[in-house]
Amino acid sequence: MPPLPPTPPPRKAPTFRLRVDDLAHPGVAVFFSAVVPADVLQRAVDASMTWLYTRETAPTKYVVKSITLILRAxxxxxxxxxxxTHKEIHLSLDYVLKTRYHAADEITGVLVxxxxxxxxxxARGTCPxxxxxxxxxxxxxxxxxxxxHWTRSADGAWDAGYERTAYFLAWLDARGAPTAPEEGTFVRRLNASMRSGAYDARIFETLAGQPVDALWTAYGASFAAPNKAAPDDVPAEAPPPA
Ligand SMILES: [Zn+2]
Structure with missing residues (x-):
């Protein structure tokens, strides 16, 4: 049984809306045969709340009142x-069409x-x-x-973004809770630190004990240590059946 999410999302979800800008686009059929829009949006909201917030830092109600998903070329x-308060997620129908052989996983991942x-x-717009x-x-x-196709790598800069940074954050998160990675709090505390005030890179030292560059070096070195758990081994929430 997968671990229970540590942060139950607040009860009342934002209103979800859907707009399709071109029903004749062949990506539309791919989208609707792959996912149920309300379900996939709810799953994306739940994942965000679970991994960004602790019980203490979770908002008691959503600031975001609505999310409109817009499908367009x-x-x-x-x-x-x-x-x-009102968000719009624009999803490319051209891209959806390209992923038609694994559309359910890819659409869900992109929407998360x-x-x-x-x-x-x-951090008031100052987060890199x-x-x-x-x-x-x-x-x-x-x-x-x-x-x-995602792989972890410590080449280049830690804040190159996307999966390069994501695996580094997963490693930092798991370090804090090596026997129960789902209880890792690094990213949740990092997110909480950016609620107000400007971003300060010293937050890494505060939360993880070393400056971010030293942590990045240690992360790269961890790949060469076969006895240590790799970030890839961190159990993720099992995806629900499609
Ligand atoms: Zn993005």
Whole structure:
């Protein structure tokens, strides 16, 4: 049985809306045969709340009142816009069409990533973009929706973003709770630290005991230690049956 999510989401979910900008696009049929829109959005919101918040830091009710999913032809994959209370997730129908052989997993994973952008704290806009994207993919990873091509790597900068940063965050999270990684609090505390005030890289030292560059080096070295649990071994929530 998968571990219970440590943070039950607040009871009343935001209102979900769906807009399809071109019903003739062949990606529309792929989308609707792969997912049930309300279910996949709820799953994405639940994953965001579970992995961004602790029982103590979770809001008692959502600031976000509505999430509108907009399916349309566009370049790229997806992005999130909107106001503090009303969010829009734009998902590319061209991209959905390209993923038609594994659309359910990919759409769910992309929407988990985008839902994180609806609920994460940004340190009043000062959180580095790579960290914003790394946290979104960390949640996708921990929700069991990492695509098969993702690999961990310590090449380059820790805040390169996306899965590069996500696996590093997963390693930091698991370090704090080696026997029960689902109780790791690093990312939840990092998110809480960005609720107000400006981003300060020293938060890594506060939460994990070393400056972020030293942690990045230790993370890279951990790949060469066969007896240590790798971030890949961190059990994720089992994805519910499709
Ligand atoms: Zn993103």
């Amino acid at each position: 566009m370049d790229g994959v997806a992005h999130t816009t909107g106001t503090r 990533h985008e839902a994180v952008h609806c609920f994460q704290h940004f 973009g790579g960290l914003v994207e790394g946290i979104a993919d960390f949640v996708r990873l921990r929700a069991g929706r990492a695509p098969p």
